[in-house]
Amino acid sequence: MTIFSKIIAGEIPSYKVAENDKFFAFLDINPVNWGHTLVVPKKEEDYIFDISDEDLGEMMVFAKKVAKGIKKAIPCRKVGVTVLGLEVPHAHIHLVPLQKEGDMDFKSKIDNPDPAKMKELAEAIASNIE
Numbered sequence: 206m207t208i209f210s211k212i213i214a215g216e217i218p219s220y221k222v223a224e225n226d227k228f229f230a231f232l233d234i235n236p237v238n239w240g241h242t243l244v245v246p247k248k249e250e251d252y253i254f255d256i257s258d259e260d261l262g263e264m265m266v267f268a269k270k271v272a273k274g275i276k277k278a279i280p281c282r283k284v285g286v287t288v289l290g291l292e293v294p295h296a297h298i299h300l301v302p303l304q305k306e307g308d309m310d311f312k313s314k315i316d317n318p319d320p321a322k323m324k325e326l327a328e329a330i331a332s333n334i335e
C-alpha cells in the first residue's frame with residue numbers, strides 16, 4: 206500500500222481538497238508554492254502513463270475541476286501542471302498556482318508549512334470546487 210493509498214483510506218492525515226469515486230486531491234505536504242495540490246487515482250498505479258486511456262482522461266478532467274477551485278481560491282495567473290512521480294510510486298498530478306515560472310521550482314519547497322494555513326487553504330480550495 207503506498208503512502209497515498211493510506212491517505213485515501215484515512216490512515217494518514219491529509220489536507221483534503223476533493224474526492225470522487227475514482228480520484229482524490231489533497232495539498233502537497235512540502236509545497237513548492239501555497240496551494241500546491243496533488244491529484245491521485247484511488248486505484249494504485251505507479252507510472253501515470255500505465256493508466257488506461259479512459260481513466261487518464263477522467264483523471265485530467267477531475268484535475269481540471271480542482272485547478273479551477275485553486276484559481277478561484279488563490280490569486281494566480283494560471284495553475285501549472287506537472288508530473289514527476291520519482292519519489293512516491295503512486296501516479297499523481299501536481300497542480301501549482303503560478304504568478305511566475307519560478308513558482309514551480311521543485312528544488313525550492315516550503316518546509317514545515319504552517320498547519321493552520323494549510324488547513325485554511327485546503328478549505329478555501331474545496332469550497333471553490335464546483
Ligand code: AMP
Nearest residue numbers: 208219232233234235289290291292293
Ligand atoms: P514526486 O513523486 O517526485 O512527484 O514527489 C512526491 C510528492 O509527494 C512530493 O512533492 C512530496 O512533498 C509529496 N508528499 C509525500 N508525502 C506526502 C504526504 N504524506 N502528504 C502530502 N504530500 C506528500
